[in-house]
Amino acid sequence: MFAMMRRRELITLLGGAIMMSAAAKAAEPFPTRPIRLLVPYPAGGGTDIVGRVLGQKLHESLGQPVVIDNRGGAGGTIGTAAVAKAAPDGYTLVLVPTSHVINPSIYAKLAYDTEKDFAPITMVASTAILMAVNPRVGADTMRGFVEAAKARPQEIANFGSAGAGTVFHLTGELLKQLTGLPLQHVPYRGGAPTVTALIAGEIPLAFETMLALQPHVRAGTLRALAITSPQRSAIMPEIPTTAEAGFPSMVADNSYALFAPAGTPAPILAQLHDATVAALRLPDVRDRLREQGAEVVGNSPTELAAYVAAEIPKWAALARQAGVKPE
Numbered sequence: 485m486f487a488m489m490r491r492r493e494l495i496t497l498l499g500g501a502i503m504m505s506a507a508a509k510a511a512e513p514f515p516t517r518p519i520r521l522l523v524p525y526p527a528g529g530g531t532d533i534v535g536r537v538l539g540q541k542l543h544e545s546l547g548q549p550v551v552i553d554n555r556g557g558a559g560g561t562i563g564t565a566a567v568a569k570a571a572p573d574g575y576t577l578v579l580v581p582t583s584h585v586i587n588p589s590i591y592a593k594l595a596y597d598t599e600k601d602f603a604p605i606t607m608v609a610s611t612a613i614l615m616a617v618n619p620r621v622g623a624d625t626m627r628g629f630v631e632a633a634k635a636r637p638q639e640i641a642n643f644g645s646a647g648a649g650t651v652f653h654l655t656g657e658l659l660k661q662l663t664g665l666p667l668q669h670v671p672y673r674g675g676a677p678t679v680t681a682l683i684a685g686e687i688p689l690a691f692e693t694m695l696a697l698q699p700h701v702r703a704g705t706l707r708a709l710a711i712t713s714p715q716r717s718a719i720m721p722e723i724p725t726t727a728e729a730g731f732p733s734m735v736a737d738n739s740y741a742l743f744a745p746a747g748t749p750a751p752i753l754a755q756l757h758d759a760t761v762a763a764l765r766l767p768d769v770r771d772r773l774r775e776q777g778a779e780v781v782g783n784s785p786t787e788l789a790a791y792v793a794a795e796i797p798k799w800a801a802l803a804r805q806a807g808v809k810p811e
Contacts, residue, residue: 514574514752518549522578524563526556529646529675530693530778534609534740535579537772541763556673559583559647561594568596572603572747574756579608582651582738582799585792589800590649592810598796602743604788605757608764610739611693611778612713613655614723616706621688626710626729629689633665642668644687646675648811652691654799655712655736657806662731682706693738694720694777712736719777739781741788757785 519542523535532554539550555563560583570576588598596602615626621640623629633640643659645652648671660667670687672678675696682690683705694717700706701720710726711717712735726734742760744753763769764782773780783791 514755515546515548517575518551519546519574520551520553520576522553522555522563522567522576524555524557524560524578524580525646526674526676527552527554528679528696530611530695530738531560531579531581531675531740533695533776534611534773534778537769538579538608538742538760538763541766541769542759545759545763557647559587559590559649559653559671561587561591565595567743567745568601570745572745572749574744574748574752576745577605577756578602578743579740580743581740582736582795583647583649584741585795586651586654586799586803587649588796589803590808590810599789599792601746603746603748603753604785604792605742605744605753606760606764606785607781607783607788607791608740608742608760609773609778609780610737611695611776612711612717613652613691613736613738614694614697614701614708615655615659615689615691615710615712615726616682616697616701616708617689618682618685618687619704619707620685621707623709624707626724626726626731629709630663630665633663633667637666640688641666642670642687643689643691644670644672644678644681645691646678647671647673649808651736651738651799652678654802654806654808655691655734656689657808658734658736658802659731661806662734679706698777717777719775739791740778741791753785 521535521539523532525531535552539552542550564578567576567578623632643656675692678690678692679696681687701708708723710729711723712726714735761782764780770780
């Protein structure tokens with residue numbers, strides 16, 4: 485009987501020690517080591533630019549380095565899958581563009597559940613999409629490009645994007661649907677390789693963010709034909725909208741959202757949200773992004789979750805209309 489009592493006491497002590505250890509762990513300050521911000525696209529594209537601006541400010545506010553980890557490929561799904569499988573401790577985050585809510589309708593088998601495997605933090609920013617061509621195409625307007633492509637279909641027969649299933653890909657598919665042009669999609673491993681190929685003349689046309697294209701349009705190495713926003717950009721007001729060009733249903737933008745793996749503790753998520761929103765309110769961050777054509781957002785996790793839930797069926801319908809079949 486004495487042995488049984490001793491065993492109960494030992495179990496009670498062990499249980500108490502485990503609870504105290506868990507409580508102490510939960511009370512540990514965050515962060516105590518570098519945070520990895522995974523960008524599922526190569527360096528130089530719009531997502532990467534936003535991520536680096538944000539990462540620098542989070543480093544300053546959180547007191548730990550924010551390391552940008554670029555992992556491109558498969559429309560952003562490779563890098564995104566890595567975060568879904570990461571430890572839910574706040575030290576691995578992912579910044580994804582609109583392709584995150586498009587991919588469920590593009591890929592038959594994703595390695596993650598878009599809604600269930602990620603904890604929303606905030607929508608960081610949104611940027612307009614430009615329709616741009618290599619100057620050798622010889623078109624100054626969207627209508628001019630359509631006419632040139634119809635006249636020289638073998639020469640102007642494709643368009644590039646940051647990958648299959650991205651918002652840029654579907655915007656190009658929508659152009660095909662609206663005009664009847666026999667354009668073939670050429671997917672690249674992110675925005676930067678797409679822009680490089682466009683400048684080199686490997687592709688005549690591409691859809692990309694103003695973030696990635698604006699410097700080259702300003703330099704004259706690329707020509708912007710139209711912007712897919714409802715209104716003209718305050719940064720490049722000389723570029724007409726697709727609606728003004730005669731294609732009112734061709735409206736799209738690219739939003740950048742921040743997520744952690746599902747199961748990340750609520751206090752850590754709250755801290756990351758508050759630090760991110762505080763960074764987005766800084767005038768230098770707002771101005772740096774606005775100069776590149778992006779507008780800061782900084783909404784709540786609940787609003788971001790609602791956005792994801794609403795956007796998935798919206799893009800699925802567009803993919804079906806454009807004839808895009810899951811790979």
